[in-house]
Amino acid sequence: MAESTFVYVIYIASQPQAVWNALLDGKFTRQYWDHENVSDWQPGSAWEHRRLDAAGTVDILGEVIEARSPHRLVMSWAQPQDKARKERYSRVTFDIEQVADMVRLTITHDELETGSEMLRKISEGWPRVLSSLKSMLETGRPLQTWAGR
Amino acid sequence: MNDTDAVFKALADPSRRKLLDALNERNGQTLSELCEHLDMTRQAVTQHLGLLESANLVATTWRGREKLHFLNPVPLQEIYDRWIRKFERSRIRAINELKRRLEGTNDG
Numbered sequence: 001m002a003e004s005t006f007v008y009v010i011y012i013a014s015q016p017q018a019v020w021n022a023l024l025d026g027k028f029t030r031q032y033w034d035h036e037n038v039s040d041w042q043p044g045s046a047w048e049h050r051r052l053d054a055a056g057t058v059d060i061l062g063e064v065i066e067a068r069s070p071h072r073l074v075m076s077w078a079q080p081q082d083k084a085r086k087e088r089y090s091r092v093t094f095d096i097e098q099v100a101d102m103v104r105l106t107i108t109h110d111e112l113e114t115g116s117e118m119l120r121k122i123s124e125g126w127p128r129v130l131s132s133l134k135s136m137l138e139t140g141r142p143l144q145t146w147a148g149r
Numbered sequence: 150m151n152d153t154d155a156v157f158k159a160l161a162d163p164s165r166r167k168l169l170d171a172l173n174e175r176n177g178q179t180l181s182e183l184c185e186h187l188d189m190t191r192q193a194v195t196q197h198l199g200l201l202e203s204a205n206l207v208a209t210t211w212r213g214r215e216k217l218h219f220l221n222p223v224p225l226q227e228i229y230d231r232w233i234r235k236f237e238r239s240r241i242r243a244i245n246e247l248k249r250r251l252e253g254t255n256d257g
Contacts, residue, residue: 005177007208007219011152108210127226135230143230 002114006123008107010130014137016096019103020070022133023094026050032132032142035059041067047075062089071096077109079118090118105130152205153231156224159204164189165197169206172220179215 012019022028026036030052039047041064049060061083062076073094082088095106107126112119136142159165171183184191198218201207208221
């Protein structure tokens with residue numbers, strides 16, 4: 001299987017711990033990502049990316065591979081219908097570094113099946129998520145990026 | 150120079166736009182791979198990549214000794230969010246329609 005990698009970088013006027021919390025804490029992710037990320041964030045634990053509907057519909061799930069607060073989070077990533085198919089999982093790594101008075105957040109999404117629907121979705125999704133995250137952390141207001149979706 | 154200036158300056162050069170297109174076509178290329186398909190010296194490509202990286206339009210990672218270059222569209226998304234979204238899509242459509250009629254072309 002041919003695999004693809006995407007790397008996204010954004011600079012945010014914030015602190016590493018604030019960026020870390022914004023990625024993991026459902027009460028933040030619901031503001032800028034339109035979903036709650038739910039887990040105890042221990043290596044080996046499951047994590048879920050849930051919609052804000054009453055049922056908390058799971059759109060993405062996976063396992064926490066590495067969690068080193070506030071600098072590095074690695075997790076696997078799959079659609080719920082592929083839960084039992086390990087070959088369909090991709091991998092997401094968040095690297096959070098202080099650079100001068102900014103935080104450099106790097107997202108590496110790899111082990112993606114080339115040409116897959118997931119690849120198309122994430123390459124549209126990550127830039128919007130990151131731009132909205134930056135807006136929330138810097139101005140207190142996320143972007144209405146998911147409106148009318 | 151602020152971040153937005155750096156992005157617009159980086160995009161103002163056709164060779165740099167060509168490099169971004171090459172990465173959009175195939176992400177994660179080395180310098181040598183990028184040089185293969187472009188009619189530029191290795192030195193020119195290196196300089197353009199440096200400018201794109203400092204504008205954060207290109208992100209790099211290392212795989213062993215190889216430096217891989219990735220298209221980073223995040224600053225373009227920020228420009229979209231900051232400058233384009235507020236004009237509303239319907240108005241952009243109306244303007245594009247007007248442009249097409251005035252210019253008598255179909256390609257917008």
